[in-house]
Amino acid sequence: MAGLLTAPEPARAADGRYAADIRRTEYGIPHISAKDHGGLGYGYGYAFAQDNLCVMASWALTLRGERSRHFGAEAMSDDASDPIPNLASDVYHKSVHASGVLRRVLARPAPHGPSAELRALVDGYVAGFNRYLSDTGVDRLPDPACRGKEWVGPITATDAWMNLLDLGRLAGTSRLKEAVAGSGQAAAKAERVTAPGSNAFALGREATRGGHGMLLADPHFPWNGIRRFYQVHLTIPGVLDVSGGSLYGTPMVQIGHNASMAWTHTVSHAHRFTLYKLKLAPGQRTTYLVDGRPEPMGRQEVSVTVRGAAEPVTTTLFTSRYGPVLATGWTEEEAVALADANVANLRFADEWLAMGAARDVAALRRAQETYQGMPFVYTLATDVGGQAYFADASVVPHVTDEQAERCRAEDDPRMLILDGSTSACLWGKDADAIEPGVFGPAAQPRLVRADYVANANAGPWLTNPEAPLTDYPDIYGNVRTRLDLRTRVGLDMIARRLSGDDGLGAPGFTLETLQKTATGKRNLSAELLRPGLRALCRAKPVMKASDGTKVDVRRACATLAAWDGRARLGSRGAILWRELFLALNGPQRRPDGSLAPPTSWWKVPFDPERPLTTPRGLDTTHPVVQTALADTTRYFTTRDLPLTLTPGQAQRYGSVAVPGCTEAEGCFDRIRTGGPLGEEGRYPDVNTGSSFLMAVELTPAGPRTRTVLTYSLSANTASPHHADQTELFSRGGWVTERFTEAEIRAYPGLETTSLRNR
Template identity: 85%
Template sequence: MISTCVRRLAAPLAAALTASLLVAAPAPARAAEGRYAADIRRTEYGIPHISAKDHGGLGYGYGYAFAEDNLCVMASWALTLRGERSRHFGAEAMSDDAVDPVSNLASDVYHKSVHASGVLRRVLARPAPHGPGAEVRALVDGYVAGFNRYLSETGVAGLPDPACRGKDWVGPITATDVWMNLLDLGRLAGSSSFKEAIAASGQEEEETKQPDRKKKVSAPGSNAYALGREATRGGHGMLLADPHFPWNGSRRFYQVHLTIPGVLDVSGGSLYGTPMVQIGHNASVAWTHTVSHAQRFTLYRLKLVPGRRTTYLVDGRPEPMGRQEVSVTVRDAWGATNTVTTTLYTSRYGPVLATGWTEGTAIALADVNAANLRFADEWLAIGAARDLAGLRRAQDTYQGMPFVYTLAADAGGETYFADASVVPHVTDEQADRCRAGDDPETLILDGSTSACLWGEDADAIEPGVFGPAAQPRLARADYVTNANADPWLTNPEAPLTDYPRIFGDTRTQRDLRTRVGLDMIAQRLSGDDGLGAPGFTLDTLQRTATGKRNLSAELLRPDLRALCRAKPVMTASDGEKVDVRRACATLTAWDGRARLDSRGAILWREFFLGLHRPRRRPDGGVIPPRSWWKVPFDPEHPLTTPRGLDLANPVVPAALADAVRFFRANDLPLTLTPGQAQWYGAVPVPGCTEAEGCFDRIRARGALGEEGRYEDVDTGSSFLMAVELTPSGPRARTVLTYSLSADSTSPHHADQTELFSRGRWVTGRFTEAEIRAYPGLTTVSLR
């Protein structure tokens, strides 16, 4: 039983944890005399514009610039990818994985098992498009050389960032580190979510446990609009990118502009440690991604041979599991080190998990992205595309997107949506025939028959995945959009329905973030949003995206007001009577937004989230919450249902009474604002949660504290980019919500965070004239 969160953010590892050992990591790349050359120019907020004559030089400049801003993050992450955290920080401390942190020992065992499997060596040995092409390899080698040059020039003792200055764990990186980072990125929605279950597969104390459905991960998400000529005032293509990735650690975006004259000119966001732009624009194409609902792995239930715990049956014939001996160096509390050796097990499908292993059965993980690096070449090719036809050719050539939808627009005013990602080839018929588990949220197939192996498509780049012809795709001249829902209502005027279930559902309830995003488009196209004449401009796109609407309040507040008038005193969940009149007055006066100064927004959040909490019975039992919607979901009206509050449901008054009592018990003002309650470091942060129906959502860790503060924001809108593709060139506005540098001493550690807090954006500089016009321009030439 695997959690919905893991399934939805499900992407890669698996079918490659077999046992050939990887040779020792190569020595750090060094720049030969005259081999690399690059110019790094920085404009406002430290944004680097890197130019070079070839891909090696471009990577060299990029690696150097990134190290200037974020060397400590990459140095720590390199230890993680090598499986060396326990050596430096102890086995019990938590890893630095921003999406799914686990103990250092579990992290080290997992990552060393990936190295030992030989998967990276095998992928790098393959020619393009199955393995990396020459340009991507040159980018990686140059990136490593540039990063290491900065470290060599500065020295570990001279690093400006106190987070790793003088630390013995800081050192040069290798090309293997960068490739492993890319491989791990591809597995983000799959194997990486099973690190603990993979690392513990040989531990017998795990035998009786089932896969944990309550596992929590900091799941990335995103919003995206691709707007065509029929939706924009100027008749140009436009794009909104709003990825929701972690605000800390190695999964942050770095803003960069990369240029090889006549070959590549692309600007946008690039995840830490990756030398290519993942979300961005060039002169005539803009694209972004949102996390796809397609499944990235399947589990296989193995039928074990009686009395032989590590042998399973396929088509009636016994197959022994493969064994991996993984050794990790561990530092104890006194500084001494010792070696811990763990035995892991693999199957023809992939690694065998510790969870779900009994005397008769075991569970194996088959990860469709276990050996996928094709997305690196695909992103590089997308960045060079001149129109949507070129973008589609790039996707059809490499077929490597690991776990994301693609939304794009071009200067001709066309738009495009596709789930061009890597998806296991499991047809609906095969899923029904081979299903071996009764959990509807997790696809567990029968591993005792080869008839349940993944299928093949003639147009697929490799066996076991769906080819382009099966993928949900839509091209429009008005718009396509996605907010992590399945493809069904990419554009409600042209619902997508003809795709296998493994890609996602149809005619199911949309979450509130999806609904508010579609409503924002509808209101802008009709002109009913108060922003002027119908149709998008760059200004109205920005204002729409950051309007801080709270759809739950819009749908439920009228009924709550009626309840307040009827019941000024409400019963809390433990039976206490609570006077809610002042709270009702506060919520009535609230502007319904999640701006910094929105008085009552936090009270609403605590009430709304309280509707979802299980209640305790007097005998200590739990009463699961039942639906409190007045009008249930109707697939014929998916954009307007469910709606309204069922005032007869006792959960509704109890949720408000509980929230009011918490505020009073802690002397918190009922008018508590987002600017008072949620912060990132020293900067107050506007916005509200996905559950409430906020578009550019944020998430602060933990519950509201007694002092009226949440823990720091850790996930949400990260790299906002609005682009208009005009005949005279792109016009872009961006904001990197957590700023360019993780170094607390850097002037660019929180400067864009302060912009985001105030609702402001950075005007993009793309052309040579725009870059040179910046009065504070600085240039570093590397040779």
Template identity: 85%
Template sequence: MLRRVLARPAPYGPSAELRALVDGYVAGFNRYLSDTGVARLPDPACRGKEWVGPITATDVWMNLLDLGRLGGSSSFKEAIAASGQAEEQAENRKEPNQPDRTVPSKTVPAPGSNAFAIGREATRDGHGMLLADPHFPWNGSRRFYQVHLTIPGVLDVSGGSLYGTPVVQIGHNASVAWTHTVSHAQRFTLYQLKLVPGQRTAYLVDGRPEPMGRQEVSVTVRNAQGQINVVTTTLYTSRYGPVLATGWTEETAIALADANAANLRFADEWLAMGAARDLAALRRAQDTHQGMPFVYTLATDVGGEAYFADASVVPHVTDEQAERCRAKDDPEMLLLDGSTSDCLWGKDADAIEPGIFGPAAQPRLTRVDYVTNANASPWLANPKAPLTDYPRIYGDTRTERDLRTRVGLDMIAQRLSGDDGLGAPGFTLETLQRTATGKRNLSAELLRPDLRALCRATPVMTATDGEKVDVRRACATLTAWDGRARLDSRGAILWREFFLGLNRPQRRPDGTVVPPKSWWKVPFDPEHPLTTPRGLDTANPAVPAALADAVRAFTADGLPLTLTPGKAQRYGSVPVPGCTEGEGCFDRIRTGGALSKEGRYPDVNTGSSFMMAVELTPAGPRTRTVLTYSLSASSASPHHADQTELFSRGQWVTERFTEAEIRAYPRLTTTSLR
């Protein structure tokens, strides 16, 4: 696969410039490793390890290819790799037709994001502004590193890049800034193969049999005893893509068609976006390469326009075709009939390749006030101009928005009206930063008034198991709480545990588990998507039970009801502010599990990662950044938690972009390599 992609000319395969950039990245990595030596590497996790060695361009290309598949086949690796085992086990069974019949569901990448692109009519000085707030993992291979790439006269771009990639994915140059959020569009479809009777590795298309492809793959692995062995497995493929181990029966099998399976175009697209001088050039870059793998694009320029697009790679499945070809009635999964060529992906004249939608079909919006996204569908990128005319495979319309989307839209509305307490209406760089890190909790804003009323009427509430619990002290704590998720917000953790309890499935006396009944007082209304649902249905017995359960848990563990985020959540030794997405927090965080008896959550592992606020002025960009988990993953580095401490205190780094700004830095050092 990779060989075929690399053999294609640009823009279908990598450009000469991108190839040179990858080669330079590899040379730089290997030069550092050679000069330093494996035994002298500063990170103890790598120092002296036998698996550390030079890399090749193939390693970088494979990492990029895997990144592009994050919304598709990268999530199905185990099911793809196990297809040979599934076939072998089926052949050895005495009773036929007994394999795993489950069908994989639609998967959505774990990372999220927030983004504002602010146009000239929404800023005080008439400049374009951008907020980037990607929510990526704090550990592992998908961390960002900060970089400023300069090739005099060719490229001058600053921002964040993911480990192992040589291009800036989120960033700005002198006149354009852009960011991404994870798109709601689907990257793949599943195809149900109708197997030839008596042949588990052949399937029918338009009544004619087609044999599955078969490939032997050998991998070197280390077992639990530390021994190294070579394991060989068989992979099966179809005209649609790899066959999955899951769902393979005597009559049918499931194949995965991934629109990004052979896509490396996004790397050249990011390179071209980094060189764009205005939004028109950025749009041309996207139309030329059509490679964004799984993200929306939000951008602005020095002229003060704001741009939203789902310019990503999306399978060409129209609404009509989806209904006609659907092999299983499941709204969460697009399983198509693989027995007829009528259900193959369609073609657009303006698409770079068959099988994906072209630019004309993509949801796009250009404004001079703002566009925004927090991983919802394109529908309300700007509520004044709802986007509706796009295929459903891109996302839904007129459906309930999650609380993070709603709080982000409300933050913009309050800034434009001046009702947020940050001064005169309109964004400045400073108010953009303060808006982004305000630590609002929308669930509390919507529900706390009704909970207070319930507290006044019912000072003793009944827990899930029927025990009576005095909640007066808890009610007083929640009443006095500032409603935010700052380090010192007393009551924020009690609220979280109460809110989690509201959404927890209920166990009946007979042991059956039922999903929670809606506790909203006012249900969702598509005519009022920004203000519904709202209010707390205090007549729902799950509401007092959730508070009673939370209070009893705190009391049993000896935890103060005033427990703060600064005490309960950390990254290493650094306290971390913020709250969860479900609560309606904008710059949300996620921990690895439940609150312990000591009043601590596991370390923060996901959330705001590379935050960037940019104002594009005629004199040059003004930029503030913070890499929430800091630049170094090594616990031995002085830069392992330095920016995390800034993030903890709500502080940012002032970027030095121009040559004059860089030279003015008092601790500047320069290293020249030949």
């Protein structure tokens, strides 16, 4: 069998055996049960390999730094969040291995290093994944993407741990791989990097009709690659019973619920790293000064095997007391080093395990204070008692406002660049922090309410507008700053539901109204701007394009006036509005042909005293408004594109039409496509957006849950579960979750696989 390597001896449970049951219900969703963590991991690894082995096999090459060997140095890596050339990717990942950071973390006892339960879970996961590969054989894999490929082989526990380590660094070092790897191509990325986004509501007893807690999870992660969610239900009787979304290659649930508590995450606004400007010793390019004393940089030689090359490519990397020295910004006088608070963090994996077992918000909070490991996300949670909880319990560099002001080496609002020439600018310490250099729980923004908390990747400030959060260091995010339209529409959706002004019946949330609210496909920019546009259209039926050409805009105006203002599959005019809105927000061409930055065309500017209702209105006297409408109209008409073009016609994921609109437009359940609208009236495939929608009502009788995995369970194009939930999402459907034993057994097509390791 081509490429099938000898499987490594699987890690053993305490009694020398692994055992698990995998039961699959609608859409192939696996319910995995075992008597211990090792067996649970074994069943999960096997089930995941059945659906997505090729994705993990490819990612293992990435984590080992072996992509250039198999696919060439110039080909792009398989990192859907940030693809870079294979050579740079390989240099970076090999440097992580060579640094010894994983070895050091694994040698530490819990909670600083992994617990015994987590180690057993990871070992079992690897053994289960490899069991499926061994049973099936590379030549008989069902996925044509890697069937028979010489690069497919067993994974190791090191691969699994490296995947977790890389996930922890997602908003920091692993998004700056090119700069770390010395390629010199990442100057634009050396800034405040963020991971993908999300929406979340945690509703308390005062916001729900039944008086129980309810939760909406709507993470916006990539639709391809290793950062997809896998839907799974994990059970160890009497120990763990948790269901939800689990990122590929991770053997625990990141967003989910148990019988009495539910939680989700959104990406935090806090910084994950700081840059340090190094002052180099005169005439010594690899020596820097701290408190006037020279410190030589560390050196790291990294060799990468490249397909077709006679010799490995060797790169020399440099390190400092702060972290790696970046390839960008290095002169004869100064250099820049990267200090990442998550560089050696695996605590979040145990934290997620403990959160999944927590029976209420108080227990979840204790878990977070024990491990203090959330790498880059806010946490929103609720429980059957109706307590709603928000916290930025994430890992944040300990840089106080005073220290940031005193140590800032450059005045750049995008990032913190501190003075590396003095030890007075090292990160500080908190007595309640699990590690030096990060803030402890007492400094973290937190809010507990009986009505609701919400977030759509804004700062903590208006988690609930009735109780603004302001008392936290600036490194966690700003206050009294303009909210993006997605955040505003989310808060407006809650307000209208609580008042009953949204047309969905009596005030207060039910599970059904939560679903309808979350997928209403509202477009806030249209709601705010169309009245002004209508007035302009009546006054100016002909407008000038950017090149001075006169354009009749009456048909475009009529289309936008008749549009339902939503981003449903059949919303006629939604794409015309998107292109107009993009034109309004893009750079403007001056008379000499040069580009000027975008200018504000809002009629009422932002007012921090009215953050939920400003800015608003269209300044129809602003010249860019007419130009944008004329240019957009001409783009459609000169290409014979219908002005009534709908999301269902313009947006696809594979063969499936996808509803939704973009974040910039003020869309809640947003999507993002892989590029601009083509001349044929189609965008490239959707690549990011609402990914694992989960609406949960926690009742004394048990959870009621509706879910939809937008891109479906399997990346295998030949699988029956490759697009089945995508089609469901397309038509606005949800899956009724089976959580209890009775619900699972009642599924008429139940398929059971009982595993025992050999």
